[in-house]
Amino acid sequence: MNFIKQWLAKKMCSIVYGGESPFDREEYMATITQQEAFMIAIKKKIKACQNIEFSIYKDIKDGKEEMKTHTLSPLFKMINKNTSFNDFIDYFLVWYEGYDNGVLLELVKGLSNYCPDLYIHNPSNFTVHYIGNEISRIEILNPHRNITGEELENFMWIRSPNYSNVKDGISGVGITTGYSKQNAFAIWGAYVKKAWEWNWSLAKNLGKPGGILSTEGFVDKEDRKEISDKYTASNGGANHAGKPLVLGSGLKYQDTSRAPIDTDWNAGEQKAYERTAIATGVPAELVGGGESTYQNRKHAKKELYKDEVIPFFNNLKGWLNYLLRDYLKNGEFIDYDLTGIDELKEDISEVIQKLEPIKNRVTINEYRKFLSKMTDIELEDLGEKGEVVLVSAGDITLDEVVESPDVSEEKEDDI
Known part of the structure; x- marks a missing residue:
């Protein structure tokens, strides 16, 4: 029965093109890093993520303070002697979003006062085994290792859910994997390949049907x-x-030949690219789809950060804080900084225009504080001089408006 279900599922997920073989989603997933539709979109997300810096912080009264000399600080430059933190982000996103098995993080500890090494394992190079609700061992294929017992605490397996599991995280057969978002959209990736082959065939054969x-x-x-x-x-x-x-x-x-609208697959190929981008969480405007104007791309970059990058980094800092918890026992924590991301900064003229309606309802200090938060302009507090309200009838303070004028020393002719 299970064989029949799997066979039907595979057939239902394929679209037959004429008398040729159907769109092969399995071939697409097997060579995911060689699929241009996936890699173009995922590289946009990787670049956005690499603009954000991780570090170690501690809480202070007005927010958080970076601890630049913390034991773990070097980790956010090089996670090990071979791999930079930016490369780590690259590996993580491609493997996590493109492969069902997700990624496996390994922490290699040295002396207590020295920064540990962090390694990320290829999804095809490990298998996770369960007994009941617990991971019993992790088998790393090359070089072959079996991770069991207390050693499992130095590993973290991160993957997407698999909705075929008998319950959350558990497959019921002793070995389990996730189910990547890209797999769910793999049929569109296979469609891209078929559309590209069609257009290439036309280009070779007179540029149109013969x-x-x-x-x-x-x-x-x-x-x-x-x-x-x-x-x-x-x-x-x-x-x-x-x-x-x-x-x-x-x-x-x-x-x-038929009319171009009947034979040109360019539009279909473009739509498939857009759907593949959606599967990675990247707005279509950033891969040449949609209405790709300057303003649309500007909005799309901000959307990419808010809808995808920031939620991913919230998860990533949680995973790293847990895995590196033995090095964070004095109130320190791993976090990231967004202040250097130009795409998230508001245009100054637009901010001033938005703040104009409240300008005569807040003090000068409050107004300057709002402006500083919404842009990269740093405006200092003016102290007591700034604890006054401006009114819209010229740049004068509210005190000057309501204060009775002193005319005692003015001459009669002046009055």
């Missing part, structure tokens, strides 16, 4: 091949596009 060359006389097999080859060589490809075709010896040409 026609029929016919003659009233007999043409044997060798002659037919020679005519076809010469015709293709003389008229095929971009260099010959639009050139007139001259035939002789009674040879006639019948065009079998």
